[in-house]
Amino acid sequence: MPSSSGRPNNNLLRALSAQDYELIRPHVRCETKAAGELLYRPGDHVGSAYFPCGPSLVSYEVTDGDGRNVETVLVGREGAVGGIVSLGFLPAYCLIVVKFDGPFVRVPIVNIQSAKDRSPSFKNMFARYADCLMAQMFQSTACNAIHSIEQRTAKWIAAAMDRTGENLVPLTHDQLAAMLGVGRSYTSRVLQAFRQEGILTTRRGALIVDDPDKLRLRACRCNEAVKEHFDIVLRGVYPEPDDAAVA
Missing domain, CATH: 1.10.10.10 (Winged helix-like DNA-binding domain superfamily/Winged helix DNA-binding domain)
Incomplete structure (x- = not known):
């Protein structure tokens, strides 16, 4: 799973400075998840953050009253799921489901929060990712309505x-x-x-x-719109079309 940089092949983790990555490195756990595996259900205690690596994909899904699941956001090696954007410890709102199997990095939320408390640059990196994730959600809502x-x-x-x-x-x-x-x-x-x-x-x-x-x-241009926002807020984190995802 480690890339040529010595870190897992997740662009968000690789964008951290050496000092910031060291804050969580001892707590990094590499796991393999199967397609269809549920990372969190609504109401679950979110104890760990998951970083998809290489070709792994995960999605946030909302369940309607008839039991149908609809995807709201797709997350790959550009990001993470599970408590990344919250301050403190909050329950999961929706399903978080593995779509494409493969390697993941798991980091306990307590260690993510500790790194945020110790490093303003670490906290800023994840605040910027939270902004990008919110942009994806806004774009997804608009896309479902008009395209x-x-x-x-x-x-x-x-x-x-x-x-x-x-x-x-x-x-x-x-x-x-x-x-x-x-x-x-x-x-x-x-x-x-x-x-x-x-x-x-x-x-x-x-x-x-x-x-x-x-x-x-x-x-539609929704993917391009999201990438353009990533490039402004977190340049180099969103995967390029020709950037192979080597696990």
């Missing part, structure tokens, strides 16, 4: 590619539809159109993007 299913489908697949650095997206039609909050028939029609245009091919349990540039042309 077509086709645009949102293309956006989600492109976002997964950017964060993992891979053209293979391990996702079924049902899973994609559930995350977008639409019926399976809608996403199936969109994916069929993408196949006919040579944008992607499908195999059991996965999508393979054959033409990333054409896919991005079919997406």
Whole structure:
């Protein structure tokens, strides 16, 4: 899991200064999580922060009254989940679910909070990440309200590619539809159109993007808007499209 820098392959951790990283280094625990694993449920005590590494992806999901889960934010190696943005110890509001399996770093919240108390620059780094995460949530709300299913489908697949650095997206039609909050028939029609245009091919349990540039042309600009904000607030943390995610 450690990268060439000697740290786990998570851009937020790698953006910390050597002095700030040392504050949490003794408490870093490397774990492997499987797709579908729940890190937190609503109301759970949030005892640790999780940093996705390499191709790992996790999402915040809200459950409606009928038991359906809808994704609000997707987080990869640019960020972290679980108590990162809070001051003190608060319960989880929504589901935090592993979408793509792989390596994670776990750090107890008590040690994150201690580092914030000891280092203004550490505290500032995570405050800036909190701002970026909030921007993603705002953008997601707007996207769900105004953009077509086709645009949102293309956006989600492109976002997964950017964060993992891979053209293979391990996702079924049902899973994609559930995350977008639409019926399976809608996403199936969109994916069929993408196949006919040579944008992607499908195999059991996965999508393979054959033409990333054409896919991005079919997406809305929401990914770009989020990246632009990251580049202002935390330059270099949001993954570039051609930046391979080596675990």
